[in-house]
Amino acid sequence: MQYPPVDSLPRRRHWLRVLVITAVATAASLALTALIVVVAMGHEWAPAVWLPATLAPMLIAPLTAWPILSLTYALDAAHAALREVAGTDPLTQLLHRGRFTELFEHDLAQAAQRGTTPALLILDLDHFKQVNDQHGHAAGDALLRAVARTLCERVRDGDRVARWGGEEFVVGLGAHTGDELPALGQRLCEAIAAIRLPLADGTTLGTSASLGGARWRGPGDSLDALLLRADAALYRAKQAGRNRLCLTDDPAS
Numbered sequence: 001m002q003y004p005p006v007d008s009l010p011r012r013r014h015w016l017r018v019l020v021i022t023a024v025a026t027a028a029s030l031a032l033t034a035l036i037v038v039v040a041m042g043h044e045w046a047p048a049v050w051l052p053a054t055l056a057p058m059l060i061a062p063l064t065a066w067p068i069l070s071l072t073y074a075l076d077a078a079h080a081a082l083r084e085v086a087g088t089d090p091l092t093q094l095l096h097r098g099r100f101t102e103l104f105e106h107d108l109a110q111a112a113q114r115g116t117t118p119a120l121l122i123l124d125l126d127h128f129k130q131v132n133d134q135h136g137h138a139a140g141d142a143l144l145r146a147v148a149r150t151l152c153e154r155v156r157d158g159d160r161v162a163r164w165g166g167e168e169f170v171v172g173l174g175a176h177t178g179d180e181l182p183a184l185g186q187r188l189c190e191a192i193a194a195i196r197l198p199l200a201d202g203t204t205l206g207t208s209a210s211l212g213g214a215r216w217r218g219p220g221d222s223l224d225a226l227l228l229r230a231d232a233a234l235y236r237a238k239q240a241g242r243n244r245l246c247l248t249d250d251p252a253s
């Protein structure tokens with residue numbers, strides 16, 4: 001999930017590598033042919049080696065290039081898989097903070113070109129400690145997974161959802177215009193409050209979240225600054241009684 005900006009790089013690198021390895025293998029096999037010809041010249045057995053010496057470049061180039069290419073391709077695939085695992089939170093399968101930062105900074109850099117005004121939401125579940133204390137850590141984990149699912153189901157393709165740590169989540173609206181922030185934030189707040197997780201004893205477990213949102217102000221506005229503004233708005237949402245959305249640009253909220 002959520003890896004578009006880097007997709008084209010390995011493919012381009014792969015074809016460059018194909019060209020370089022094939023060229024090196026061909027040059028090496030031609031040099032071998034020349035060596036065989038020089039050594040054989042003047043000997044009566046020379047005619048016997050002309051044919052293999054001529055065929056050698058055609059055989060050696062693919063025979064050496066192919067295993068090297070297969071190996072480097074497999075290493076690339078393993079590297080991409082490791083990157084994905086390292087960038088994913090194992091409990092919720094959302095992006096980790098580091099991978100989110102990398103991807104959303106790319107969204108900010110592309111915003112002017114795409115004509116978007118990215119925005120960011122920070123969500124913190126309310127009184128989550130009580131969930132763990134009353135229902136156990138496993139129920140808390142299940143609730144975190146349900147919140148992650150709820151967020152992913154309601155954002156658009158191109159938005160980024162990350163587990164920021166503990167019971168805190170971040171949604172990066174990379175493909176939106178800033179105008180959509182209040183409506184989406186409100187929808188997420190309501191969707192989280194509507195979660196009802198069935199428990200073994202037949203009851204259900206719910207939660208709510210406080211959300212802080214901020215819009216990107218354009219080139220020169222860093223992700224750190226955006227996060228700070230969203231965090232300040234989140235703090236106001238907690239102070240105002242939780243289970244609500246506050247935006248930095250809206251002092252009345």
Ligand SMILES: Nc1nc2c(ncn2[C@@H]2O[C@H](COP(=O)(O)OP(=O)(O)OP(=O)(O)O)[C@@H](O)[C@H]2O)c(=O)[nH]1
Binds near residue numbers: 130132138
């Ligand atoms: N089950 C579970 N709990 C976690 C995980 N990570 C953090 N927590 C718990 O989340 C709780 C966070 O508690 P607090 O920081 O006090 O926040 P809160 O109880 O949600 O209170 P407010 O944020 O003020 O509404 C702690 O009890 C942590 O143990 C996790 O991966 N799984």
